[in-house]
Amino acid sequence: MNGFSDEDIAACILALCRERGVGKTICPSEVxxxxxxxxxxxxxxxxxxxxxAxxxxxxxxxxVLQKGVAIDPGAARGPIRLGLPSS
Structure with missing residues (x-):
C-alpha cells in the first residue's frame, strides 16, 4: 500500500495537467x-x-499519448505522456 487513493492520484494528474495547460503534456513520473x-x-x-491515468x-x-499520438490507455507499452483534451 502506497498511502495514496485513486482519487489522490487522479487529482494530482489533473492538477499537473492544468498547470501545464492545453497542448502541453506531463510525464506520469512527475505525478x-x-x-x-x-x-x-x-x-x-x-x-x-x-x-x-x-x-x-x-x-x-x-x-494518453505516445510519440505525440493519442492512444488507447490499455494499449500503452513504454513511455507515455498525459495531457488535457483539446476540446
Missing part, C-alpha cells in the same frame, strides 16, 4: 514524484499512476 515529495520511492507508485482517459478527462 509520482510530486506525490512522494517526502523522499519515498516514487517508482513504486508508477503502476498506480498509470492506472489512474487510464481511468481518467476512459472518462475523457485526459489524453
Amino acid at each position: 509520482a514524484r510530486r506525490l512522494t515529495s517526502d523522499g519515498s520511492d516514487w517508482r513504486s507508485l508508477m503502476p498506480d499512476v498509470r492506472a489512474a 487510464a481511468a481518467l482517459a476512459r472518462d475523457g478527462r485526459v489524453v
Whole structure:
C-alpha cells in the first residue's frame, strides 16, 4: 500500500495537467514524484499512476499519448505522456 487513493492520484494528474495547460503534456513520473515529495520511492507508485491515468482517459478527462499520438490507455507499452483534451 502506497498511502495514496485513486482519487489522490487522479487529482494530482489533473492538477499537473492544468498547470501545464492545453497542448502541453506531463510525464506520469512527475505525478509520482510530486506525490512522494517526502523522499519515498516514487517508482513504486508508477503502476498506480498509470492506472489512474487510464481511468481518467476512459472518462475523457485526459489524453494518453505516445510519440505525440493519442492512444488507447490499455494499449500503452513504454513511455507515455498525459495531457488535457483539446476540446
